[in-house]
Amino acid sequence: MTGAVIAFAGLLGLAVGSFLNVVVWRVPRGESVVHPPSACPRCGHAIRSRDNVPVVSWLLLHGRCRDCDNPISARYPWVEATTGVLFALTAWFTGVSWVLPALLYLVAIAVALALIDIDTKRLPDAIVLPSYAVGLVLLTLASWNPGGEPDWAALTRALIGAAALFTVYFVMIIVYPAGIGFGDVKLAGVLGLYLGWFGWGSLLIGWFAAFLLGGVYAVGLIVAGRAGRKSGIPFGPWMLLGALVGIAVGEQVWAWYLDVL
Template sequence: MTGLYVAAATLFGLAIGSFLNVVIWRVPRGESVAHPPSACPRCGHAIRARDNVPVLSWLLLRGKCRDCGNPISVRYPLVEAGTGVLFAATAWFVGPHWVLPAMLYLAAISVALALIDIDTHRLPNAIVLPAYPVSLVLLALGSWNPGGVAHWDAIVRALVGAVALLLVYGIAFVVYPSGMGFGDVKLAGVLGLYLGWWGWGALFVGWFAAFLLGGIYAVALMIAGRAGRKSGIPFGPWMLLGAAAGIVAGQPLWDWYVGVL
């Protein structure tokens, strides 16, 4: 049953990944993600249904448009495959629990936000702001846990976590505005919801890991001569990666640390 459960999540992730490719391309340009249908960015021909199967269509077309023959970026199948793998890993980690929809939603917006931030150094309000009510409702469903034991303390922690990270990132933005964008502050509240839901240890480790990983990356770029002290580096992907580390390993690390003390 576990194998079927993860396999279903993988297929769902592949389909969502195909949609995320549209989101990543259109949202930063202020375009609708619903209309018009997907088309080749070079010749403008609408993509046929048989050519819109995640990963498989790109392989069968050998990475080229059926109509104009121009190459299609390998990023499209990588986003689809990566989202499928991420959904599978999320389903395996969470298991058959009512919080799974919330975690799959976080996984989906993480892919979109990370790539958009890398491309444009922006975290669009069109994705970040709706994530607050959607995440809160889905996490409340996870706390309710119909048919099982309710965990209302988790949703209280989630709210505290959101406020805590908003304050921490907000203060950092005010003190050093050139080092952090306001989009990072808004994203911090969303991630605080999830980290708080999973525990105080997840919240602390997720916050710390973002700055640790982002700092290591920035130092590595400077050592390699690819960035200077004033270079702009997208921080959103590191916030998301730090949150993932907090959710997966934060609470065990925190419990171990407290035990050592």
Template sequence: MTTNTDSATLALTALLLLPLGLAVGSFLNVVIWRVPQGMSVVRPPSACPRCEHPIRGRDNVPVLSWLLLRGRCRDCRAPISIRYPLVETATGILFVASGLFAGPTWVLPALLYLVSITVALVLIDIDTRRLPDTIVLPSYLVTLALLSLASWNPGGEADWGALLRALVGGAAMYTLYFVIKLVYPAGMGFGDVKLAGVLGLSLGWFGWSALAFGWFAAYLLGGLFSIGLLLAGRAGRKSAIPFGPWMLLGALVGIAVGDAVGQWYLGLL
């Protein structure tokens, strides 16, 4: 049973994570725009793409600035895409959801990192049909470091078995997608294969059920989306649909409900 103290801790965690998520979402907007173009995410400072006037600090407050400016540049009145506040809002909500799911534990940073690259890579893949190595490859080291911290669990009992499971999960997912790529090259890009290893690390840490259902959920969600496009006449049988977003969303679903689904399935047996 959740105590009042536990509820208060979760609520405080969520409250602290909302502004952090909004700020990270603002940075992710820069990442989504600049990384595919090979630009630095640090310099030059953000500016209006039409009049090139640098964005003032007061106009760079996540969501609020867009609302106050009514979605237009302060200087030239060019429209600012609604995607910017939506990315910030979505990241904030996902940070809060992560805090409520994991609580103030050492695995929370790893989960927040996964959420962050999910937001960035989903939109980049939709925009460019690419999963940039500059995000995916460093994620192996970052994810492994954060999951090692979670397994060490300073101040509590270590769980090195979870880290071993993460390594097995990462290797298994990478190998599986590599084989699928070899057997059916047109089915996915090699960026999906590289991403699979990163997702396998996180899914494996959370458990075998999370790993299995996270992999299955990617195909389930992607398949349902494809069927919806076909029924709506928005795509044909040979239309190319990026699979990276479904891999990422499937991983989040696997972490969130994989254990519950696994217990339900075992109960049926």
């Protein structure tokens, strides 16, 4: 049963990844993600259904548009494949669980927001703000756990975590406004919601991992001569990656840390 869920999640991720390509392109431009249908950005021809199969169509077309023969960026199949792998790994991590839909949603917005932040250095409200409501509904379902034992303490932690992480980032932007943007503050509340649901250790490790990973990346860029100390580096992707680390291993790492102390 779990294997079937993992396989289904992977296939679902491929399809969601195809949609995320549209989201990443259109949302920063204020365009609808449902209309008009996807088209070649160079010749404008609508993409045929048979040419819209995730990853496979790009390979069969040798990475070129059927109509104008112009190259199609390899980023499109990369996003589809990556989302499929992440969905499958998420299903493997949770197994058959009511928290799976909540985490799949988080993975989907993480892929979209990370790419948009890299491209535009923005975290669009159109994705972040609805995620408070969607995340709360899905995590409430996970706490209710129909057919099993409810865990309302997890939902309470989630609400506290959202408020705590939002507040921490809000204070940070007041103290050092050049360090992060208000988009990061709004995203922090969403991530705190998820991290708090999984536990206090997940919340703390997820918060710390974002700065650790982002700092290591920034230092690497400086050492490589690709950035200076005042270069602006999008922090959203590191917040998202840190949250995934917190969810995956935060409780274990926190327990280990307490044992060492």
